[in-house]
Amino acid sequence: MAGVREELGRVSGPHGEVALWRRTADDGAAVTELVVDGVFAMDDVDTSTERALATEALARVDGAELxxxxxxxxxxxTAASVLASPGVAEVVVVELEDALLRWAATGLLPGLPSISDPRLDLVAxxxxxxxxxxxxxxxxxDVxxxxxxxxxxxxxxxxxxxxxxxxxxxxRPGGVLAIWSADPSPTLLARLAQLPDAVDAEQLVLPVERDGRVFEYAVLLVRRN
Structure with missing residues (x-):
């Protein structure tokens, strides 16, 4: 039934409370939500921008064994999109919240239902x-x-x-730093462009429609010279 909400996990730790919820959307789809200290952090209604963080960055990197x-x-x-990209040999994911790593290990994260890929290293x-x-x-x-x-x-x-x-x-020289932002940020783009060894700084504005409204998220990228 639409609107049914189930708590999958809740943990209080040194960085505050983290809660994972699953609800049923109006179309019957299961939606997973992450709430941090009572503040909505993300869900998986639309994951295009999280995946674009990976695909746009790696599209700008040459080579193999990345x-x-x-x-x-x-x-x-994002981690799953990196693992699915050609040429990737190692993926280190650093996460501040221990609870998320435990939920990943038990298959509760919809984007990463398995952590068995030998290229993947999850670090607290x-x-x-x-x-x-x-x-x-x-x-x-995307912290x-x-x-x-x-x-x-x-x-x-x-x-x-x-x-x-x-x-x-x-x-490494020729590689890319990419940052996800909930809003376009000219200030952040300017900071990236002014970094030593930085070239080709750019901001991709990614519109997403949710609940009848259009939100503009952003991925900012810069290459190291």
């Missing part, structure tokens, strides 16, 4: 601690809603110039 770092597991759609922690210089061909960040609407204020540093510089330094 290593990719994903900051933020979410419902698993802060993605900023995984920025090893020249380590990855692509770094994809919050972007710099203008943060769920966790502590993520602000990731979107500042020093944090972005460290993220880009983790990318």
């Amino acid at each position: 290593a990719v770092l994903v900051g933020g597991l979410g419902l698993g759609w 922690g802060d993605v900023a601690c995984a920025f090893e210089p020249d380590r990855y061909d692509a770094v994809l960040l 919050d809603n972007g710099p203008d609407f943060l769920v966790h204020g502590t993520n602000a540093g990731l979107y500042g110039a020093p944090g972005l510089a460290r993220a880009l330094a983790a990318v």
Whole structure:
């Protein structure tokens, strides 16, 4: 029946409360929702922009045996899209919330129903601690809603110039840093363009229709020279 909502998991931890819900949409489809500290974070009504974070970044990277770092597991759609992309040999996903990693292991995340792929490494922690210089061909960040609407204020540093510089330094020359944002962000685009060794900074505005309204999300990309 439409509107039925089932709690799949709820955990309180050092970063607040995380809850996973499943509800039935009006068309009968099952929808999974992630709520953080009582704030709606995401669902899988439309996952096109989470998947575009992966596909748009990797479309700009040449070569094979690619290593990719994903900051933020979410419902698993970005990680799954990376694994489905040609030439990917290693995917490291760093997630701050331990609960999401446990739910992934039990198959509760709709985008990543299995974590058995040997290329996949799920790591608990802060993605900023995984920025090893020249380590990855692509770094994809979806740890919050972007710099203008943060769920966790502590993520602000990731979107500042020093944090972005460290993220880009983790990318090998010719590789790409990509960031998901809940809104287009000219300020973030300007910061990316001004980073040392940054070239080809761009912002893709991705409209999504939900509940009769059109929302504009964005993926921002920059290549390391």
